[in-house]
Amino acid sequence: MELYLDLLSPPCRAVFLFAKTLKIPFDFKHVELAEGQQYSEEFAKLSIVKKVPVLKDGDFVLTESTAILKYLARKCLVADHWFPADLRQQALVNEYSSWQHLNLRSHCSKVFLFKTLFPAIMGSEVSKEKMDIALEDLRHSLDLLEEKFLKDKLFLVSNKISLADVVAVVEVMQSQYNPKSKAEKRKLHSSQPTVLWKHSVIHLFDYSFCSGLGCAGRTAKAECLERSGEKGAWREAVSRSS
């Protein structure tokens, strides 16, 4: 099985993280987005959509990170809590992985674009007005992540970790990468999901994540550890979810 990825992309990190965590063997095919390799003729033969991640399993080619995660979960018979067979639990994973596209994913991407990519490429800041709108949209999504999905549970769907958590974690990480000021950092942090959910990030990292991810991953891990307050408490979440 081959996975075509660039770990700068959150959906790619979700697939990578999931496969590594679950010890699913795969050939890592690096598609360097910054060099436009996704637009090459060779890559277009694999996927006309010209985006990563892509899974190739024999003659079967699949795009879209959440579809790939569900495929891997079913094919590799991973522990049930990652993608539960139970009708309602599975529906809740599907609900989250549908909701996130036009919410957390869109808004985290925009904040990352405005905070990090835009200044790097254009050599200037986006307007305060645009940034404020992007941050407000992201805050609204983070509020819903907490109030609708997380509520009083340890993870987004139940008290056990699921692929929905992996999908969410990589987006929140990306939006936090390289914030331009402490004030902006605080604004974001004030509405982020609760401490217990942050522990799931750390739980995931502690499998195998950090080694492959570069500074985006390490920064997010350090920030999560710092913000979690009780540095030992995540172990409780881990023991309850494993």
Added chain:
Amino acid sequence: MELYLDLLSPPCRAVFLFAKTLKIPFDFKHVELAEGQQYSEEFAKLSIVKKVPVLKDGDFVLTESTAILKYLARKCLVADHWFPADLRQQALVNEYSSWQHLNLRSHCSKVFLFKTLFPAIMGSEVSKEKMDIALEDLRHSLDLLEEKFLKDKLFLVSNKISLADVVAVVEVMQSQYNPKSKAEKRKLHSSQPTVLWKHSVIHLFDYSFCSGLGCAGRTAKAECLERSGEKGAWREAVSRSS
């Protein structure tokens, strides 16, 4: 089982159409978006997201149309082709229902907003530049719908209809509603999915759709019939998919 819907919304129409087509009994709860009923305190108790569709099955509440469709398919044991149990076929339904959010859904919604809602609410047209960008984005999505998903098959995932088709059909319908000029209409039509796929729309309508849908549905049906050219040919598609 209760379904909270406003049939002006494409995702609501997908759920309604699917339930009606598969003869799944439900109580229709009308949430009138134009009157802001989704923002009422009463509705917020049901769903904090304040959007439709919502499914309520006993004490279980589910949002997101694609999650609801998959839940209904599994719970009501509908014919396999709607949401195949086969690993790869199911992955392709998941791939489409993930892809559509930031592609066909986003772009059809924007064209509908610019063509229909904006002039009705603001009393003026959007700029040509904005409209051209929206149409170009939509054309790109329609090209991918055809070249990646439909290809040489009768329906998006196989030669049998699946819930992916229902999700796509309602979006294409919406974008076609009330186009402002014949030229714009032609521009859109030139890159739309092939005749055979359009037959699936008609196939669906012929179950029970049209009666409940008002003019958006009837317009789309008439347009599809007109554009399909061979008005009898869809029956072949129906017989091969049922």
